[in-house]
Structures are given as C-alpha cells and as structure tokens.
Amino acid sequence: MNARHAAAADPALSLKENQAFPGEWGEQWRAARRRIEQAGYGGAIAAAYRRHGVELALLASPQAALRLGRAVSELAIRAGRRAAAALPEAALAAAGKPAEQMVLTRWFELVELVARQAPESVPPLLEGTGKLLAILDGAGFEAFVRMGLAAGRGDPERRLRFFRREDDEARHFLDREAGMTDFLALEGRLKSYYTALWGLRPAIREVPREAPDHLRRRVGFGGGVVRVPAAFPGFSAEDSRNLYHAALAHVGAHHRFTKSPFPAGKLKPLQVAVISLIEDARVERLAMAELPGLAALWRPFHGARPGGAAIAVGLMARLARALVDGDYADPDGWVAKGRALFEEAFAADPADQDFSRRIGGLLGNDLGQMRLQFDAKTYVVQPAYRDDNLGIWDFADQEDQAAFEMEQMIETARIETEERDDGEPDRQEPDPDPQDEVNRVSLRAEEENGVLVARYAEFDHATGRERPEWCALREYAPKTASAASIARLLDERADLTQRLTALISASRISRQERVRRQTDGEFLDIDACIEASITRRMGQTPDPRVHGRYERRSRDLCVHLLIDVSRSTGENVSGAARTVLDIERHAAALMAQAMDGLGDPFAIAAFCSDTREDVRYLRVKDFAKPYDSAARARLAGLESGLSTRLGAAIRHAGADLRSQQTYRRLLLLITDGEPSDVDVDDGDYLVEDARAAVHALNRDGIDVFCIALDCDAESYAERIFGRRNVVAFSAIERLPEKLPALYLRLTA
Amino acid sequence: MTSMSGAEAIAAQTDYLAEFRIGSEPYYRPVGQEIALFDAAYQARMPIMLKGPTGCGKTRFVEHMAWRLKRPLITVSCHEDMTASDLVGRYLLDADGTVWHDGPLTLAVRLGAICYLDEIVEARQDTTVVIHSLTDDRRILPLEKKNEVLPAHPDFQVVISYNPGYQSVLKDLKESTKQRFGAIAFSYPEPAIEAEIVAREAGVERRIADTLVRIAQRSRNLKGHGLDEGASTRMLINAGLLAAKGIPLADACQVAMVLPITDDPELRDALTAAIAACM
Ligand SMILES: Nc1ncnc2c1ncn2[C@@H]1O[C@H](COP(=O)(O)OP(=O)(O)O)[C@@H](O)[C@H]1O
Ligand SMILES: [Mg+2]
Numbered sequence A: 001m002n003a004r005h006a007a008a009a010d011p012a013l014s015l016k017e018n019q020a021f022p023g024e025w026g027e028q029w030r031a032a033r034r035r036i037e038q039a040g041y042g043g044a045i046a047a048a049y050r051r052h053g054v055e056l057a058l059l060a061s062p063q064a065a066l067r068l069g070r071a072v073s074e075l076a077i078r079a080g081r082r083a084a085a086a087l088p089e090a091a092l093a094a095a096g097k098p099a100e101q102m103v104l105t106r107w108f109e110l111v112e113l114v115a116r117q118a119p120e121s122v123p124p125l126l127e128g129t130g131k132l133l134a135i136l137d138g139a140g141f142e143a144f145v146r147m148g149l150a151a152g153r154g155d156p157e158r159r160l161r162f163f164r165r166e167d168d169e170a171r172h173f174l175d176r177e178a179g180m181t182d183f184l185a186l187e188g189r190l191k192s193y194y195t196a197l198w199g200l201r202p203a204i205r206e207v208p209r210e211a212p213d214h215l216r217r218r219v220g221f222g223g224g225v226v227r228v229p230a231a232f233p234g235f236s237a238e239d240s241r242n243l244y245h246a247a248l249a250h251v252g253a254h255h256r257f258t259k260s261p262f263p264a265g266k267l268k269p270l271q272v273a274v275i276s277l278i279e280d281a282r283v284e285r286l287a288m289a290e291l292p293g294l295a296a297l298w299r300p301f302h303g304a305r306p307g308g309a310a311i312a313v314g315l316m317a318r319l320a321r322a323l324v325d326g327d328y329a330d331p332d333g334w335v336a337k338g339r340a341l342f343e344e345a346f347a348a349d350p351a352d353q354d355f356s357r358r359i360g361g362l363l364g365n366d367l368g369q370m371r372l373q374f375d376a377k378t379y380v381v382q383p384a385y386r387d388d389n390l391g392i393w394d395f396a397d398q399e400d401q402a403a404f405e406m407e408q409m410i411e412t413a414r415i416e417t418e419e420r421d422d423g424e425p426d427r428q429e430p431d432p433d434p435q436d437e438v439n440r441v442s443l444r445a446e447e448e449n450g451v452l453v454a455r456y457a458e459f460d461h462a463t464g465r466e467r468p469e470w471c472a473l474r475e476y477a478p479k480t481a482s483a484a485s486i487a488r489l490l491d492e493r494a495d496l497t498q499r500l501t502a503l504i505s506a507s508r509i510s511r512q513e514r515v516r517r518q519t520d521g522e523f524l525d526i527d528a529c530i531e532a533s534i535t536r537r538m539g540q541t542p543d544p545r546v547h548g549r550y551e552r553r554s555r556d557l558c559v560h561l562l563i564d565v566s567r568s569t570g571e572n573v574s575g576a577a578r579t580v581l582d583i584e585r586h587a588a589a590l591m592a593q594a595m596d597g598l599g600d601p602f603a604i605a606a607f608c609s610d611t612r613e614d615v616r617y618l619r620v621k622d623f624a625k626p627y628d629s630a631a632r633a634r635l636a637g638l639e640s641g642l643s644t645r646l647g648a649a650i651r652h653a654g655a656d657l658r659s660q661q662t663y664r665r666l667l668l669l670i671t672d673g674e675p676s677d678v679d680v681d682d683g684d685y686l687v688e689d690a691r692a693a694v695h696a697l698n699r700d701g702i703d704v705f706c707i708a709l710d711c712d713a714e715s716y717a718e719r720i721f722g723r724r725n726v727v728a729f730s731a732i733e734r735l736p737e738k739l740p741a742l743y744l745r746l747t748a
Numbered sequence B: 001m002t003s004m005s006g007a008e009a010i011a012a013q014t015d016y017l018a019e020f021r022i023g024s025e026p027y028y029r030p031v032g033q034e035i036a037l038f039d040a041a042y043q044a045r046m047p048i049m050l051k052g053p054t055g056c057g058k059t060r061f062v063e064h065m066a067w068r069l070k071r072p073l074i075t076v077s078c079h080e081d082m083t084a085s086d087l088v089g090r091y092l093l094d095a096d097g098t099v100w101h102d103g104p105l106t107l108a109v110r111l112g113a114i115c116y117l118d119e120i121v122e123a124r125q126d127t128t129v130v131i132h133s134l135t136d137d138r139r140i141l142p143l144e145k146k147n148e149v150l151p152a153h154p155d156f157q158v159v160i161s162y163n164p165g166y167q168s169v170l171k172d173l174k175e176s177t178k179q180r181f182g183a184i185a186f187s188y189p190e191p192a193i194e195a196e197i198v199a200r201e202a203g204v205e206r207r208i209a210d211t212l213v214r215i216a217q218r219s220r221n222l223k224g225h226g227l228d229e230g231a232s233t234r235m236l237i238n239a240g241l242l243a244a245k246g247i248p249l250a251d252a253c254q255v256a257m258v259l260p261i262t263d264d265p266e267l268r269d270a271l272t273a274a275i276a277a278c279m
Helices: A002-007 A015-020 A024-038 A043-059 A062-078 A081-096 A101-117 A119-135 A138-151 A156-163 A168-177 A183-198 A237-257 A269-290 A294-301 A312-324 A333-348 A354-369 A401-413 A434-439 A483-492 A494-506 A526-537 A580-598 A629-637 A646-658 A683-699 A713-721 A732-747 B006-018 B034-043 B058-069 B084-088 B104-111 B125-134 B191-202 B206-221 B233-244 B249-261 B265-278
Strands: A203-206 A220-222 A225-228 A451-460 A465-476 A512-518 A547-552 A557-564 A602-609 A615-621 A664-671 A702-709 A726-729 B048-051 B073-077 B089-094 B097-102 B114-118 B140-143 B148-151 B157-162 B182-185
Touching: A015 A024, A015 A043, A024 A043, A024 A062, A043 A062, A043 A081, A062 A081, A062 A101, A081 A101, A081 A119, A101 A119, A101 A138, A119 A138, A119 A156, A119 A168, A138 A156, A138 A168, A138 A451, A138 A465, A156 A168, A168 A465, A183 A203, A183 A225, A183 A237, A183 B206, A183 B265, A220 A237, A225 A237, A237 A269, A237 A294, A269 A294, A269 A312, A269 A333, A269 A354, A294 A312, A294 B265, A312 A333, A312 A354, A333 A354, A451 A646, A451 A683, A465 A646, A483 A494, A483 A580, A483 A629, A494 A580, A494 A732, A512 A526, A526 B089, A526 B097, A557 A580, A557 A646, A580 A602, A580 A629, A580 A664, A580 A702, A580 A732, A602 A646, A615 A629, A615 A646, A646 A664, A646 A683, A646 A702, A664 A732, A683 A702, A683 A713, A702 A713, A702 A732, A713 A726, A726 A732, B034 B048, B034 B058, B034 B182, B048 B058, B058 B073, B058 B114, B058 B157, B073 B104, B084 B089, B084 B104, B084 B125, B097 B104, B104 B114, B104 B125, B104 B140, B104 B148, B125 B140, B191 B206, B191 B233, B206 B233, B206 B249, B206 B265, B233 B249, B249 B265
Parallel strands: A203 A225, A465 A615, A557 A602, A557 A664, A664 A702, A702 A726, B048 B157, B048 B182, B073 B114, B114 B157
Antiparallel strands: A220 A225, A451 A465, A512 A547, A602 A615, B089 B097, B140 B148
C-alpha cells in the first residue's frame, strides 16, 4: 500500500515526514523523493529512500536526507540498483555512529568515490559500514577505503575480497585499528626478550603472507629462523602480548634443550604430535628450573579441563596441562599414565630427550588403540603459545612436503642485515657466538625475484595514517660490470677526487673537545694561568697561551649513499651525452673514493620499484664491507629501470644507518626526479610518504640530504627533504662546490 | 722559590700517608688465580692492568691486595679533563710566593704506595704518557716544572683499570702504553660466586641473590644487542640493598638496573619481561 502511495504524483507528507522536515524542508524533501521515484530505478530503491530518508533526517538532519537522495542517484547509475537500494540503510548506520554531520558528508563522498572507481565493491562496503564504524573513526574509515582502492587497482576480485574484509591487508589494518597487539608492534621488544632469556639471536620474522594457513597460526622455527604469526586473532591486546612472550620463551626452550631433531621415520602423525607434546613439557620443565617465572607466563594458557568430547586433541591438551601444572587434577587414565611415565623419566634423567620419543610413542599408540578421532590436517598445537613442532622433527623422506617448502621459503628470506652486527662494541675481545654464525646467510646471486626482506608501512597523506606493511622491500643481487670502468671514470677527472677528498677531510663533524693552551679562546685555561703567574713571579716571561676553546677536531660520521636507478635516470642529461645514471655513478664513485681513503664508514645502495609489492634494493657496498673491486664492479653494473618508490627505500637504508654508532649519521640520496610508481595516481602521495620517511629518520637523529641532478626535481625535493637539505646541479664538476654546503649543515 | 727536599717532604707527609693505608681487610672473594698472579707481579714490581667491565670487582680487588701487601693505596679516578699536572703536581701560589704541591702519582712514587689509575682511558693520551718512565725499567718520574727527576720508591707500583668494551677509536690506550703492562682479566664471577658476593655485600638471603644473578645474566645476554654492557655486580648489590630495605624485588630491579642501564623503552620492556621470567 505504501508503494502504491509512493507512486502517486504528489502525495501529502506523513506525520513523521512532517516532523522530520519542518517548514521549508518539507517541500525540498518532497522534490527529492519525487526525483528518485520518477527516475525509474524501481520501487525497492524508492521505498528504501523514503523510509530511511525520514529516519536519517530525524537522526542527523534534513540536509543529510537530501544528500542521501543525490548519493542514491549516483549509485544507481554507477554501481547498480542493488548498491543504490542498500545505501539508505547503510547511511543510517553511518549516521548512527559518530553522529556528526561532517563525517556523514565525507562518508557519502567516499561511497561515491568507490562507486566510480570500484562499483562492484559498493555492496560489501555498505553492508560492512556498521561494523567498520564500530572500529574506525571517520579518518580511519577513509584510510580503509583508500587502501582498498589502492590495493585492488585493476583487480576487482581483490577489491571485493578487501571490502568484504576477507583480504589479509584489510584484516590486518582493522586488527591494528581495533587495538589488537600484533607482532609488528612488539617486534623490537620480542627480539630483545628472546636474546635476554636465551642468549641467542636467531632471525625472528613474521610468517610470510603467502604461507599456508596452518603455518600462520603458530610460531615455528628451523634453519636459524623463528617465524611468528602476524597476530593471534581472538586474543585481547594484553593476552596477545603475553602470548608472544610465552611463544618465544617456548621456542627458546627448544633451542636450548632439544639438542637434535627427532627423526620422523615412519611415525604416524598422531605419534609425532604426542611425542612433540612430551618434548614440549620436557624442555619447559628444564627452562622453568632456570627461569622459574616462566611458569606464571605459560600456565594461564593451559585452559583444558576434564570433560568435553572424547577426541584425541582434547585429551592431549589435558595431558599438556597436567605436565606443566602440578596442581591440576584429571581423572582420565591416559592422562594419569602420561603423567606418571613423564615424572619417572624426568626424575631419572631430564636431559635425555630420547625419553620423549619413547613415552610419546607409547602414549600415541594408546590413543590410537582407543580409536579416538584425530585429524592431522586440521590439527593445531595447543595451547596457542606452543610452536607447530616442525622445528624439532627431521622429515628425511619429505613426507611433509608443504612444511619442507615452507622452510625453504623462509630460508631464502633470511638476510644478513638483521644478524650483522656492525656496531660490535667489543672490539678487543669479540666473543664468537656460534649461533650468530649459523644465521649468516648471504643473498644468493641466482635469486631472480629478489628476496623479500621487509615490509614497510606507507604514509597516506590524505588520511594522515599509515598503511601498515604496505610495501614489500626485496633485495636483489646487483649485476656487475668492469670495476676498471670506475677507475677510468675517476682518472678522467683526478682533480675532482682530490678536491673532494680535501673537502671532506677538512670537515670536522664530531663532538666538541676542549683544547687548552691557546693564544685566544672562549675560556681561561686555569693551569696555564697559574703557570703564567708563577713564571712571572719567578721573573721570567710567561707563556701567553692561557686560553682554551671548544673545537671539533675529527670527523665521526658515517654516510649512506642511496642511488635512484629508476628509468628516468637512463635519459641523457639535458645538453650532454651522459645519462643521469652516469652522473649519479660518477658522484657516488667520487665520494666513495674520498671516504674510503679517509677511512670514513660508508655504504652504497641503489633502488627502484615496480609497484608496492616489489620495491627493489641493491646493495653495492655495506658499512661492514670493504670498498673493493667487487663493490666497484657492482657500482659499475647499476642499470636504469622501473619507478621510484622513494619512501620504502629511505626506510630500508635508515634501518642500516640506525645501527651505526658514529656521532652523526647521514643518508645522502642521489636522484633525478620526483617519486612515482605505476600503481599510484595521486601525485602528492609518494612525495608526502617520502617526507614522512625522512621525518622518521630525523627523529632518530639521522640526517637526510638530497643531491638532485638535472631536474626540476628541486622543488619536490625541497618539499621532501627541506630546502636547506637539497643541492641541485647537473654537471659532475659542480659536485665539489655543492657538497660542502651539505657537510656544513652537519656541523650546524 | 721555595722547595722541600725529598726527605723533608716525606717528613711532612708521613701523617698524610696514613690515610692511604688500609686498616681492616676489604672483603674480596677470589674468583680465579688473580691473588697469586697479582702477588707475583707485585714482587717483580710489574705494572698491572686490570681488564674487565665496570662494577666487576677491580677496585675492590686492588684494595684487598694493598691490604694484603700492606702497602698504602692511592687511587685516582681518571677523567677527560685531567692533565699531567693533576697527576704529577704543580706549583701553587701562597702568601710568600710559590709552593710545590705533589700530585697523587708523585706522592705514591715518593712514598712507595700502589698507585691505582681507575678507568685510565677516560684520561687523554697526552696525560697518560707521564707514566711511561715509571713503567719501564727506569722507574723514574721527571718533575719537569721542578727540574727534578724522582726515582721511584722500591715499593711503588702502578695499577691501572681498563674496560675493553668501552672505548671508541678516539678513546683508547696508546699501543706504547698498553705494552708496558701485564694484564689480569676480570669478568663477572660465575653465578654461584657472584650470588655469594651479592648476598654478603647487600645482606640479602642467598635465594634472592641467586635470583638477582639470574636476572643479571639476562641483561648480559643483551650486550652488543642494544646494551653496551649488562648489569654489573655493583648493580646487583644495589638492587639487593633496596630489597633488603623491604622494596619488592621487581621494583628494586627497576630502580637499580633497568632504568639506569638503558633509555630505550623497548629494551626496558624486554628486560622487565625477562626479569619476570627469573622470579
Ligand atoms: N670478587 C668480589 N669480591 C667481593 N666483592 C665484589 C667482588 N666483585 C665485585 N664485588 C662487589 O662489587 C662492587 C663493585 O666492584 P668494584 O670493584 O667497584 O668494580 P670495578 O672497579 O670493577 O668497576 C664492589 O663494591 C663489591 O661490593
Ligand atoms: Mg614445542
């Protein structure tokens, strides 16, 4: 009846409508309604608009209801009727949360934006609005929408998954916004915690996103790497925190007390699981003897209780609890048997890991004979802090192919960066840590696709938020060319090398020191004064050098050169026969030569990018490595290609610089153009992100300067680095005259 | 110009020396061969370098040895602004003119004390060279200002302490200085002994001392991974002293270890969590 009524030409307003649209508004509402009804979108849309429009007017304002009308039309045209019909109710949900008009206006705009760029994704976004706004504020919602559009560029399937919140990046973002504690937030702490507890420094990495699900739910280890889930969904922030600590303490107990992997041989999955359980209990017992506080960390995660379904995993969880918690009582015969066997064997020789195998094997058989259901495919170790057991088994026959591949995948992701200790403070007596040695793996040259070494957040200036782990940074082995070409380059203009060396060596960048016995200065040198007066009293001529002053006498500085090798650097410099890259290379070679001669620590790396999933980073020379012919060959071999995702490269170079322990640390970018990448349209986006990356480094006391070659780059470069931190030129001859300006900034 | 002869100076300063004698035995728990080694080195008057991290008992050890050998001990804490005159001595002005004032090193050389230069790398290299002539077979100290060359008393010995984990390129001993010394290595004692020391020095139960030592080991694992140095025996004793006054152990550790040792909030968190694992 309502619908028929609505279809009528110019119906009178209902009582409620009159309330919602007092006075003047009534006429406007009538017009808006009429527009929708007569546009031919169908009755469902018109009815939805009429019903929810009124409510929206009451809840928010009459304007909001009119704005809704425009948005309904827009959606009906761009995203289809289903989307348009869902809009009014979703708008109500949006208005119901932060009931500020401004937010609602922005919400309409965002929905329309999605309708234009990703029409297929409008329905899931509208359906999710209520849930999203329960977690996100207005800006967070905007960040989410923009992320979804950027993540699924040209890939409607991906976008759909994102806006349905099935996509990992979407989930991850929401988890973080919901305040869930994830690995990223705890990473630094957890690494130090692990080292403090166990005196070991394995690489600790988040499980790669592309890993199969069962590997992403629990910690695991192998090959010197500990892999950690990105988050433990379903746990509160506080619990997640404890869970991560508990998990790393547990893995450490294995590293310490599980001396060699168990051969899997022909054991059945259930036996493997039970043996692992016994071994878990054994190593934890030993760990608690050394670190009694671990009991309080682990015990709360053992929630198993008598009762429940008669399935193997249930009993196993109860046995696990019985073995860590002496006060736990359990009537089950199998649990009691396990307990008795364990206590007896542990009392006899706690260091004997073979007993885990023996007892576990027995108990596993018992379970098998009880014909309890056990599904190896869906089995996940309990409780949640325990590792997935792959680390303590040796599947020689590669029975567990998936696991094996996983190990390899992580194996290749290992890099030297993290394990390298450039700042080794104990130069006199380096205590060789065998574990550290084990973890040193170099990049293999044949690594065609690069090795994923880190994910970095990117800053979205439009929302003022970070997109967590947005960029995948991959290290590639640089190609090499003849090292002699670098020497030739330098020989061509030997005078430049000399001038530059002289300039750098003259710069004094260090803490101030007090120098005494000067003819003039900022303070009186008391010792010299006393001496002078004594000499005078003795009737001799006093030494006039009675002053002292503060001076910087040395250079305590390290420099990281970061070379942009994106495609544009392959073009010729205006009015010359050399490419930009040639000049970049020449500048880097000149500086490297000078710094190497002076003994200043320095590193060189190059970068380019091909979407956020492939930011390429090429190490030419590391701080800890010599500037030898191999390094020069890598410098000579740099080639131009792809785009310029500056922020991620700066962040990665910054990570290296952070571990340097000089008085000042300098990142020097050599580039020719503005940051850009094929998956970004917004011209300001990467500029602002780079600016944020520079700020972050500045906050850590690292200076970031830019040499802008041959370009109009100056203006954008000034935005990123600050006006005084950029020098621009296009002929290499200008380097010696331009560089001092930057060095001077360091002493300011 | 007035000046005293060596004998006059000794006469004038005999009382002064008394304050450098060590009356009662300083508690020192031997950790290895160090007492025998030092004994032998002293018999040969060999200059000795005590090498090891801060707060591991070097100072206490010299005190103990001075007592054992019945020698006065003159200790100098070295610092960046210290000059050669601070060690050797200088003329001072007084009402009647100028008067020479022996520095601590000169005093020890004259009177036959053990001179302990604590944290020697803190002093600048041009300062530390004054000990060169005392640490080879000349055993003399030239007092240039006074135009005098002072031969060392037969009982005189130089001992320096040196923390190898500490120095940067800018702060290190000259090779020519290093090579004059014999060295005795110190490190934190093994857990049982360290706990014994902590229990005694802080007056806490052995159980608490054991826990403190476990905690110290956690922090020492972080050396080179965020910390320049782990918690020293001295820090443990400090934590123990607070605990003995009724402060809960976790709080005592915060005050005496975690907060002093690092300003990095992540490391503090990690340490705090590791401390919880120890108790
Ligand atoms: N072996 C030891 N025996 C007795 N006390 C010790 C020993 N080692 C360390 N200590 C205690 O540690 C504290 C700090 O040692 P100290 O000698 O001052 O360190 P260092 O001179 O090496 O910096 C001492 O005051 C003492 O209480
Ligand atoms: Mg385990």
